[in-house]
Amino acid sequence: MIESALRRPRVRVEHVKDTIAVLPHLLSLPPYIALRDAINRKYANRILQDVGLCLCLHDLLDASEGTVRYGNGAVYYKVKFRMVVFRPFVGEVLVGKVKSCTEDGITISLDFFDDIWVPADMLPETSAYDMAESTHFWLSSWDASSDPHTSAPDERAYIDVGEDVRVRVEAEHFEDVSPKSAAAVKAVQLQEGETAQEEVKVPAYRLTCSMDGQGLGVLSWWGGGGGGEEGEEGEGEGAGEGEVQYVDE
DSSP states (O other): OHHHHHHSOOOEEEEEEEEEEEOGGGTTSOHHHHHHHHHHHHHTTOEETTTEEEEEEEEEEEEOOOEEOTTTOOEEEEEEEEEEEEOOOTTOEEEEEEEEEETTEEEEEOSSOOOEEEEGGGSOTTEEEETTTTEEEEOSSOOTTSOGGGSOGGGOEEEOTTOEEEEEEEEEEEOOOOOOOHHHHHHHHHHHTTOOSSOOOOOSEEEEEEOOSTTOEEGGGGTOOOOOGGGSSOSGGGGOEEEEEOOOO
């Protein structure tokens, strides 16, 4: 129980204003329940630019009288509510699992969020990539001036897929991934010479983290404890609040 609590990432609460549609098949429910379900359906697992990853409704603050618009039979409410949002601060320490490894770096997963990247140059100083094992390894007591690849296999501490690791957030990145018009796509293709048929998809929100530091890296390196700094302060309001306004119905 304690270990599980310490592994929970810090979250924050954001104020949101929006117009929410309650569809006809939900109108038999109490208004609060119908609005709660409609808000979660619209916002849960959604990235809001410069806000973070929405997880779930925290509470409903205010709602107007419902109005019916012509066309679909839905009832529309102007509402103010608070969403639980995942957005760790720079310098925060997270505990996750290694999802994949390449020569360029390591991808970390928190189960609900997978866009965490640890570049190879942010691994511990005496680290290297083992082509045969397809993973990185660390040498805890190794002369930095010597080639790590000359080390014996039993000297290497491997960072294997599935390992629990502790990482520190170094930077966050928000990308505008909204659909582009045909004219905008054509202009980009003309400018870039139409070299690529399909663009590489960039996540709307991602984190760059490091393992270079005391206590960072595979948990078993430091005694296997599951604790970390990420869960020591409370969730919800104490983790920070902000305000956003979205009206896109």
